[in-house]
């Protein structure tokens with residue numbers, strides 16, 4: 001098995017460029033199903049989750065050419081299956097993003113029911129309720145969701161209980177050809193939603209209001225047409241490097257994203273004592289004094305992103321006093337804390353609150369990535385820990401960070417991927 005080894009204590013400095021956003025690229029790839037022909041996506045990150053979405057599309061009959069590393073030409077003209085099997089959904093829950101596009105193009109879809117995942121149950125009830133309101137009939141059978149549209153899709157008002165990213169996206173895509181107007185109320189407002197709406201509009205859809213809590217989709221009767229589109233920069237990858245620079249001291253310039261997409265994160269980091277200079281598509285981060293302990297709570301955009309919670313906890317674990325981090329988006333997203341405790345952090349979990357008492361130092365240890373962002377945050381802790389930190393289960397990190405080790409090495413970190421024997425299994 002492969003692990004990431006980090007030797008602590010080396011300063012970080014220089015420049016790093018982030019890739020296109022994972023959470024956008026996956027949905028844009030799914031949306032290509034709606035426009036028969038060859039859609040070109042540029043700035044696509046070369047990460048494991050994108051490879052899984054590629055497998056999903058190919059399973060349905062799409063052809064994919066990779067140009068260079070970051071450009072995908074996706075030909076969906078011969079797609080003749082509307083089914084996503086469990087072995088693919090089990091690898092990546094976001095495979096369910098094909099539900100909306102398949103309903104829109106074929107009026108039917110079979111998608112394996114996602115199981116729980118390590119950051120919580122991650123239900124899809126809001127996707128189902130919203131699509132039912134548009135006229136979709138669902139049957140759940142042998143672990144698969146069978147969706148049909150016996151009377152077509154009809155625009156209506158769908159009010160989401162929670163501003164779910166995935167439900168907003170599936171509804172936006174399913175309603176592109178629905179009769180009349182579909183209104184998604186309490187819609188998610190993430191930059192990736194806006195990127196998807198832009199792609200759909202370039203393809204000929206009529207989506208208005210993306211980025212606000214009310215999205216209107218006016219159904220069009222013509223087929224969508226393929227286009228060329230650049231994936232928005234990854235604000236979470238950028239935020240991860242910003243947090244790392246803040247912990248290690250910097251200065252580091254992070255390029256390839258829109259600082260406004262990290263608005264509240266950068267503001268909170270400034271309150272924590274980081275010095276951040278914003279520029280066009282980049283920011284430069286450094287820190288001289290101590291890290292100030294402040295409370296954080298995660299919320300849908302423009303609130304503080306849950307995907308930045310672990311990296312922020314890592315910073316606050318070296319804060320100058322105590323604070324509370326409240327996780328409002330996912331249950332079970334504090335597994336990272338117990339690994340960080342192994343490195344000397346002082347964190348107590350109470351329900352969806354983490355009480356964090358700052359410590360002066362982390363000590364290098366063997367730790368395990370609990371999930372994608374938690375894995376990155378453990379490598380981050382290793383950058384400033386005494387001695388060597390070994391992070392295992394790094395397949396989580398590979399899901400969402402391209403050339404993570406190379407990028408950190410480029411900033412001056414002492415970090416490498418190392419093959420180690422599998423630990424012995426003891427019953």
Ligand code: UD1
Pocket residue numbers: 022023024026094120121122123124125126127128162163164165166167188300305306307329330331
């Ligand atoms: C997406 C992102 C993920 C990010 C999250 C929140 C992708 C591939 N993933 O996940 O990185 O952390 O947004 O910003 O884009 N929920 C329900 N029922 C539903 C749908 C969601 O109860 O039908 C719950 C979820 O369990 C979770 C919360 O709502 O607790 C938010 O989920 P959602 O916004 O849908 O996140 P994802 O789209 O899964």
